[in-house]
Amino acid sequence: MALPQSPLAPESVARLPAIDGVRLATRACGIKYRGRSDVCLMAFDPGTAVAGVFTRSKTASAPVDWCRRALVGGRARAVLVNSGNANAFTGRLGEDSTAAIAEATAAALDCRPREVFLASTGVIGEPLPHERILKAMARLEAGLKPAGWRAAARAIMTTDTFAKSATRSAEISGRRVTLNGIAKGSGMIAPDMATMLSFAASDAKLPQALLQRLLERAIQRSFNCVTVDGDTSTSDTVLLAATGKAKHPRVPADCRLDNPLVRDFARALDGLMMDLAHQVARDGEGAQKFVAIAVTGAASAAAARRIGLAIANSPLVKTAIAGEDANWGRIVMAVGKAGERADRDKLKIAIGGIELAREGRRVDGYDEGPIAGHMKGREIDIAVDVGIGRGRATVWTCDLTHGYIDINADYRT
Amino acid sequence: MALPQSPLAPESVARLPAIDGVRLATRACGIKYRGRSDVCLMAFDPGTAVAGVFTRSKTASAPVDWCRRALVGGRARAVLVNSGNANAFTGRLGEDSTAAIAEATAAALDCRPREVFLASTGVIGEPLPHERILKAMARLEAGLKPAGWRAAARAIMTTDTFAKSATRSAEISGRRVTLNGIAKGSGMIAPDMATMLSFAASDAKLPQALLQRLLERAIQRSFNCVTVDGDTSTSDTVLLAATGKAKHPRVPADCRLDNPLVRDFARALDGLMMDLAHQVARDGEGAQKFVAIAVTGAASAAAARRIGLAIANSPLVKTAIAGEDANWGRIVMAVGKAGERADRDKLKIAIGGIELAREGRRVDGYDEGPIAGHMKGREIDIAVDVGIGRGRATVWTCDLTHGYIDINADYRT
Numbered sequence: 110m111a112l113p114q115s116p117l118a119p120e121s122v123a124r125l126p127a128i129d130g131v132r133l134a135t136r137a138c139g140i141k142y143r144g145r146s147d148v149c150l151m152a153f154d155p156g157t158a159v160a161g162v163f164t165r166s167k168t169a170s171a172p173v174d175w176c177r178r179a180l181v182g183g184r185a186r187a188v189l190v191n192s193g194n195a196n197a198f199t200g201r202l203g204e205d206s207t208a209a210i211a212e213a214t215a216a217a218l219d220c221r222p223r224e225v226f227l228a229s230t231g232v233i234g235e236p237l238p239h240e241r242i243l244k245a246m247a248r249l250e251a252g253l254k255p256a257g258w259r260a261a262a263r264a265i266m267t268t269d270t271f272a273k274s275a276t277r278s279a280e281i282s283g284r285r286v287t288l289n290g291i292a293k294g295s296g297m298i299a300p301d302m303a304t305m306l307s308f309a310a311s312d313a314k315l316p317q318a319l320l321q322r323l324l325e326r327a328i329q330r331s332f333n334c335v336t337v338d339g340d341t342s343t344s345d346t347v348l349l350a351a352t353g354k355a356k357h358p359r360v361p362a363d364c365r366l367d368n369p370l371v372r373d374f375a376r377a378l379d380g381l382m383m384d385l386a387h388q389v390a391r392d393g394e395g396a397q398k399f400v401a402i403a404v405t406g407a408a409s410a411a412a413a414r415r416i417g418l419a420i421a422n423s424p425l426v427k428t429a430i431a432g433e434d435a436n437w438g439r440i441v442m443a444v445g446k447a448g449e450r451a452d453r454d455k456l457k458i459a460i461g462g463i464e465l466a467r468e469g470r471r472v473d474g475y476d477e478g479p480i481a482g483h484m485k486g487r488e489i490d491i492a493v494d495v496g497i498g499r500g501r502a503t504v505w506t507c508d509l510t511h512g513y514i515d516i517n518a519d520y521r522t
Numbered sequence: 523m524a525l526p527q528s529p530l531a532p533e534s535v536a537r538l539p540a541i542d543g544v545r546l547a548t549r550a551c552g553i554k555y556r557g558r559s560d561v562c563l564m565a566f567d568p569g570t571a572v573a574g575v576f577t578r579s580k581t582a583s584a585p586v587d588w589c590r591r592a593l594v595g596g597r598a599r600a601v602l603v604n605s606g607n608a609n610a611f612t613g614r615l616g617e618d619s620t621a622a623i624a625e626a627t628a629a630a631l632d633c634r635p636r637e638v639f640l641a642s643t644g645v646i647g648e649p650l651p652h653e654r655i656l657k658a659m660a661r662l663e664a665g666l667k668p669a670g671w672r673a674a675a676r677a678i679m680t681t682d683t684f685a686k687s688a689t690r691s692a693e694i695s696g697r698r699v700t701l702n703g704i705a706k707g708s709g710m711i712a713p714d715m716a717t718m719l720s721f722a723a724s725d726a727k728l729p730q731a732l733l734q735r736l737l738e739r740a741i742q743r744s745f746n747c748v749t750v751d752g753d754t755s756t757s758d759t760v761l762l763a764a765t766g767k768a769k770h771p772r773v774p775a776d777c778r779l780d781n782p783l784v785r786d787f788a789r790a791l792d793g794l795m796m797d798l799a800h801q802v803a804r805d806g807e808g809a810q811k812f813v814a815i816a817v818t819g820a821a822s823a824a825a826a827r828r829i830g831l832a833i834a835n836s837p838l839v840k841t842a843i844a845g846e847d848a849n850w851g852r853i854v855m856a857v858g859k860a861g862e863r864a865d866r867d868k869l870k871i872a873i874g875g876i877e878l879a880r881e882g883r884r885v886d887g888y889d890e891g892p893i894a895g896h897m898k899g900r901e902i903d904i905a906v907d908v909g910i911g912r913g914r915a916t917v918w919t920c921d922l923t924h925g926y927i928d929i930n931a932d933y934r935t
């Protein structure tokens with residue numbers, strides 16, 4: 110699994126500051142990998158609110174089932190994550206594992222098991238050797254420290270070729286708050302949701318119901334607009350914790366998201382999630398190009414997003430991009446298959462800012478040179494105007510290359 | 523485009539007999555390819571009924587638009603097909619091309635343009651140089667002969683590595699009738715429909731409305747259960763002509779499909795379409811393995827088909843098969859993402875007849891040997907029992923290999 114780093118990785122690594130009320134620790138527990146950390150413990154001070162969004166898979170993993178139940182309480186004292194094993198399709202054994210890990214974590218941190226959130230990522234269907242995690246619990250707890258974000262981002266990686274993290278700051282009533290996030294995922298990436306796992310925390314003091322609304326909106330515009338291969342994981346989980354350590358005044362739970370009280374926090378959270386989601390697409394298995402698909406003029410924003418995803422998930426579009434071929438005919442095909450309202454004779458398609466097709470046909474005499482140059486680059490921009498309404502959305506993906514086949518034809522072996 | 527023949531091609535080529543009332547001709551018109559025939563004319567005697575099923579794409583090609591309008595008449599005297607150019611997304615020019623070709627064909631055969639059906643397959647967005655077809659019309663007409671099925675199957679190929687044809691016979695009221703069919707397609711293959719193009723004809727004497735019902739049912743079980751890459755073409759067309767030359771008694775238009783009068787014809791047509799659809803999957807771009815996915819125990823037949831297609835279209839499942847890896851965890855994932863009712867704890871999965879997973883977890887101690895042997899073969903059988911109802915469907919696909927990327931990353935260049 111020693112893959113070379115994606116050529117699309119961000120050039121500089123974000124430096125995540127400590128967040129008041131958050132401590133982290135990692136350990137090499139040998140779940141599957143040797144010689145690297147594979148378990149991460151995030152601990153939160155008492156009083157931390159938590160929001161969560163999970164996979165829509167009908168065969169969700171045991172940790173996802175656990176988190177859904179735990180989220181009812183709305184409070185988090187810990188998130189425990191392991192890589193190397195998804196604890197998915199493991200039946201009763203899987204439930205036993207989640208209960209054992211949550212109880213051990215709760216005992217170590219002196220909280221209730223329902224304040225412990227769990228996530229597992231890796232192979233499906235193999236029982237999770239959870240005793241290896243329990244054995245490491247004392248050392249994990251002893252190793253907790255505020256500066257562990259970078260190590261945490263590394264511990265949750267599977268086929269990722271780089272660790273994904275981001276940070277933002279915002280003001281609430283004139284007081285500065287910080288938001289940090291980490292993510293992992295590079296295959297089995299699709300809405301809903303686009304990442305396997307992402308964990309974010311802030312020192313903001315926000316009611317759980319508001320936090321949940323903020324998170325859902327941010328996800329809709331970020332992780333839910335990213336796809337690598339259209340395959341939805343059994344384990345997708347995004348959690349957002351707010352420790353409440355910041356000294357800003359109380360924000361009411363029914364606060365509108367455009368209220369000046371939370372507007373800046375919402376902007377920062379959107380940016381944080383978008384940053385992490387883009388990093389996931391940039392680390393798509395075998396990715397050589399990062400592709401942004403902007404759809405305008407659709408019947409609605411949801412229609413625009415579905416058209417964008419139909420383009421982003423089309424193997425024919427993705428292989429054409431891998432081949433540096435501005436094959437807009439395949440984009441037409443993908444618009445057609447999305448099932449949304451479209452009018453062939455009003456469709457406009459531009460690549461790299463140059464219009465190739467409009468009013469149902471190729472633009473005669475457009476300059477191939479700059480488009481060919483654009484296709485050779487690392488960042489591909491596709492714009493589609495459906496021409497029938499005002500709905501718009503942007504979707505991100507990567508190309509489909511030999512590297513994807515190499516990685517996925519022998520993942521287990 | 524000189525690709526080696528798919529290793530999954532049928533071992534023997536079907537010998538198609540002449541069908542009374544059908545004549546065929548092919549020509550090399552140089553639409554795109556050099557040194558091979560690329561236009562096929564099928565001519566039918568007066569009195570031929572026709573049924574058709576077309577792509578559900580919202581950006582359908584000009585010939586599909588033409589055929590939909592022509593089908594209202596229910597009668598066919600000709601089908602004219604070209605390969606090398608799809609005449610899709612060609613705007614007004616595309617409509618002019620279809621009208622010009624239909625008029626020229628009608629003039630050559632002394633019929634009305636609305637009795638001429640058209641199909642084009644190849645590159646999208648390039649204007650069709652239809653004058654090259656018009657110029658060849660006299661020679662096409664002069665070359666019409668009953669024995670041209672094999673040449674017709676070759677003329678309609680694009681990235682296909684072998685010509686696809688099949689034949690069946692049936693009895694209607696004790697009289698023997700014949701059904702022949704040809705098909706092309708190997709990429710941009712997905713429901714609905716699964717092929718770019720397929721043309722079938724019989725000497726049976728059947729009312730158009732009945733023929734249409736028979737065709738739709740046959741397609742639902744064949745082409746609509748085949749996928750290569752999940753990409754729906756702008757051009758998918760299946761036409762079925764019945765010349766009425768056979769001497770069997772009249773069959774009423776409202777005849778039930780299980781009525782003894784048409785039951786044997788329906789069985790033969792189903793078999794013909796299934797045979798052709800399988801050949802398309804066997805020629806999937808880059809295919810090294812032919813995969814049958816049988817889904818049982820779903821909430822309905824439609825749910826079973828959607829679950830089967832979610833598995834068949836999953837890049838992760840397809841690459842695992844390419845890697846000869848019995849990675850049933852990815853099958854679980856695909857069942858989950860299908861969005862249909864499923865119960866993780868009732869799911870059963872078998873590969874090559876050996877049960878790997880049941881009741882929400884891996885079967886302990888199953889014998890890896892025979893499964894590994896099965897995965898190394900050319901024909902892969904996957905069985906999924908959802909465990910909640912009686913709906914069943916079988917779906918066919920192929921694996922996703924480096925060959926797919928090779929073919930599609932440089933199709934235009």
